[in-house]
Amino acid sequence: MRNSRPAVAVALVSAASLALAACSTPDGAGDAASTPSDGASAADCTPEGLQTLTAGTLTVGASDPFEPWYVGEPSSGEGFESALVYAVAEELGFAEDDVEWTTVTFEQIVSPAVKPFDVAAYQTTITDERKAAVDFSSPYLTSRQGVIVADEGPRSDATSLADLEGATIGVTASQTSLAIAEAAWGDDVEITPFNAAGDGMTALSSGTIDAMVMDVDQGVAASTVYFPDTHVIGTLPPVGEPEQLGLVLDKGSSLTACVSAAVDTLEENGTLAELRTEWLKSDDVPELS
Incomplete structure (x- = not known):
């Protein structure tokens, strides 16, 4: 059952503050990932070849779940970013049961500290400042x-x-x-x-x-x-470089190229477009003039 509006409204206040902190004004939005995806080989991009925190497991960080990014718990597979994570995991050869979720703060996601996750999915805008502290995958969404x-x-x-x-x-x-x-x-x-x-x-x-x-x-x-x-x-009409969201990894992570390659594949085969249409429902929103 969906929460009543007052309760959910309170949740939105705290969650939205985090979400829009993630989408803060870019210092220069990145063109793509911190590490190019063409550096990954097919042999490396498998559960056996990837150096994850726990062998054979992809640990994913996220903060408070809220729609449209997460519907229910992050592990539900419902919501744009939850579905995206499982699609990326599948591209890398991880079964659904091999994906483990951990709750983190937004500060943990973007800080230069060692990460308690292999990859984080939490509406994080790619900026030059953040790329000095963390790695980003190829972008999976351009926001408006x-x-x-x-x-x-x-x-x-x-x-x-x-x-x-x-x-x-x-x-x-x-x-x-x-x-x-x-x-x-x-x-x-x-x-x-x-x-x-x-x-x-x-x-x-x-x-x-x-x-x-x-x-x-x-x-x-x-x-x-x-x-x-x-x-x-x-x-609103866009201003400057477009804001793009990316998955976050530890700076210099050996996984970055493979995760970027997976995102690129999902873009090329139409999976990302399908997920955007299913969960974001903003395709038909017109630009005001």
């Missing part, structure tokens, strides 16, 4: 910033950037949504930063703000699962 409005209210019928001129727009403080919102509207709106995406969504539902800007994939889940009195009207 979505605009969410309340179903009832003066901006409920907005379909363009101009329709929101003069509005109060919520963003997450010090995150990508702030810079992209400023680029989209300039001085034509009043931008209000929130410490967490859940705080902004609560303000939107109460009528304190007119719209909320956040990662569109999380926004779709927020408006359908956690705050069903809201809806996504579109995405």
Whole structure:
């Protein structure tokens, strides 16, 4: 049974703060992984050839699970990143039972400390600063910033950037949504930063703000699962280099090339596209103009 809205809303506040910390403003988003995937040989990219923390086991790190990335526990296989991990594991030759999950903080994922996992999957944006501390796989998702409005209210019928001129727009403080919102509207709106995406969504539902800007994939889940009195009207025009998410590995990990090769294969054979369509449900969200 799905949690009641108040309980889930509280969960979103803490989870979204982590998620949007993961999607912080890039210092220069990476083109791909820290180590090129063409350095992996087929013989090395097997459970027998990979030097994992536990022989024959792929240990995966993740923090608090929330939709659309994880539906239920990370091990469920439900949700975009949970399904992605099992698809990558299968490419590497690991059976489902050979995947072990461990709970970590976001700080553990991106810090230069030795990792308690082989690979982490938790909406982590690839940046040059982070690549100095950890390895990234090839990117598995290019993210966009979505605009969410309340179903009832003066901006409920907005379909363009101009329709929101003069509005109060919520963003997450010090995150990508702030810079992209400023680029989209300039001085034509009043931008209000929130410490967490859940705080902004609560303000939107109460009528304190007119719209909320956040990662569109999380926004779709927020408006359908956690705050069903809201809806996504579109995405903001991109600014600068696109934000891309990657799997995280220890700096200099011998697994990086093989994990990147697995992600590349899933992109090439259409599996990633299928997972995006099934779990993220943002393919048809238009770009606002």
